[in-house]
Amino acid sequence: VSLEWLSEFVKSIKLYPNSYNMMLGRGGTYIVHRDKERILNETIFTATLDMEDRTIEEIGHGMIEGKTAMHSLQNDSLLSYVFYAPIKSTGWSVAVVCPYSDVFSGVDEMKHVVLFITTIGLLLLVAFVYYTIKHLTAPLTTFSQAAIQIAEGNFEAALPDIQSEDEMRSLRDSFAFMQKSLVAYIEELKFTTANKERIESELRIASEIQMGMVPKLFPPFPERTDIDLYATLKSAKEVGGDLYDFFLKDNKLYFIIGDVSGKGVPASLIMAVVCRLFRTEAAHFDEPAAIVSCLNNSLAETNESNMFVTCF
Numbered sequence: 001v002s003l004e005w006l007s008e009f010v011k012s013i014k015l016y017p018n019s020y021n022m023m024l025g026r027g028g029t030y031i032v033h034r035d036k037e038r039i040l041n042e043t044i045f046t047a048t049l050d051m052e053d054r055t056i057e058e059i060g061h062g063m064i065e066g067k068t069a070m071h072s073l074q075n076d077s078l079l080s081y082v083f084y085a086p087i088k089s090t091g092w093s094v095a096v097v098c099p100y101s102d103v104f105s106g107v108d109e110m111k112h113v114v115l116f117i118t119t120i121g122l123l124l125l126v127a128f129v130y131y132t133i134k135h136l137t138a139p140l141t142t143f144s145q146a147a148i149q150i151a152e153g154n155f156e157a158a159l160p161d162i163q164s165e166d167e168m169r170s171l172r173d174s175f176a177f178m179q180k181s182l183v184a185y186i187e188e189l190k191f192t193t194a195n196k197e198r199i200e201s202e203l204r205i206a207s208e209i210q211m212g213m214v215p216k217l218f219p220p221f222p223e224r225t226d227i228d229l230y231a232t233l234k235s236a237k238e239v240g241g242d243l244y245d246f247f248l249k250d251n252k253l254y255f256i257i258g259d260v261s262g263k264g265v266p267a268s269l270i271m272a273v274v275c276r277l278f279r280t281e282a283a284h285f286d287e288p289a290a291i292v293s294c295l296n297n298s299l300a301e302t303n304e305s306n307m308f309v310t311c312f
Contacts, residue, residue: 007032007039010094016102024063026091059084063093073097139168143175155183203238203265210239210268213275215246227253241267241309245275247282254282254291258311270307274299 010021010032023032028043044060055073059082062069066086073080081103084095139162149157159176162169211233218230231244241260246253256278260267274295281294292311299309 003031003039007036015096016098018102019096019098021094021096023087023092023094024060026064028060028064031092032094059095063095066091066093136168139172143171146175150179150182155179155186200238206265206268207235207238210235210272213272214244220246221248229253229255235263237264239265239268241271243271243275243309243311245278247279249282250286252286254278256311258309260309261307266305266307270299270309274309274311 010023011034013021020034021032022030022034024044025031028045029040030038030042030044031040033039044063045057055071059071059073062071063084063086066088068085070084071082073082079100081098081100082095083098084093086093142159146157146159157179159172159179162172214233215231220229221227229246231246233242233244235242240263243258243260244256246255248254256274258271258274260270260274277295277298278291281291281298285291285294
């Protein structure tokens with residue numbers, strides 16, 4: 001086979017406009033190269049000593065060793081890709097050097113086209129999305145104004161008329177339901193507040209009545225120097241079951257300190273009964289045992305709620 005014919009044949013195979021082929025012998029000698037002066041005269045190692053990128057040495061060793069690989073090669077300002085594979089029948093190796101610009105020229109052109117189309121598409125998409133969102137959220141302005149009016153107490157604020165069966169319709173129905181619920185809640189709250197105020201007023205009056213049942217002027221016997229007495233009553237609630245009372249009879253001091261079971265109004269009623277019974281029974285009996293026995297019997301007669309009082 002003529003070496004010249006082989007060289008021309010291999011070089012005639014063009015993968016890209018500016019790509020070129022080369023073939024190395026077993027020792028790295030150029031058998032085919034675009035520079036005819038290098039064929040059989042130089043090796044891949046001696047011919048590339050002046051190149052800045054030393055990747056060519058790795059390529060040379062790989063081709064001599066019969067490897068198949070790809071490397072990127074920077075020669076001066078030109079970036080190229082080198083693809084090589086062995087010719088097993090001869091021990092040679094053939095390589096194709098393709099400039100980056102040739103390999104990716106179509107890709108770069110397509111990239112610009114895609115970038116242009118993408119930009120136009122994004123602009124159209126943004127315009128479409130903006131119009132759609134503005135159209136869909138337009139009722140939200142009315143909802144916002146209605147919410148402000150409702151917060152100010154106008155529960156009859158107008159709501160937008162939504163014809164579509166979507167989330168806006170559900171939101172509109174929710175607002176309408178909220179308006180009705182708020183009206184009902186406010187009416188119930190007014191009724192509850194009025195009842196609460198009435199109950200608080202009654203409890204306040206009951207507390208005043210209860211406090212009026214126990215002595216609260218101290219010292220109670222300013223003309224006597226042999227008695228120094230003071231008492232106070234602080235209930236946990238408006239009214240309660242705590243009690244105390246005292247008085248003088250026949251130069252004797254009678255007093256009682258007690259606590260009714262439970263709290264609130266029921267305990268305060270028993271407290272009032274105990275205070276009245278204490279003064280009533282003490283007016284007839286002198287001995288503490290007799291007073292307590294009569295007081296106990298009187299409380300036990302009609303005590304269906306089983307409330308009791310502990311006292312001293």
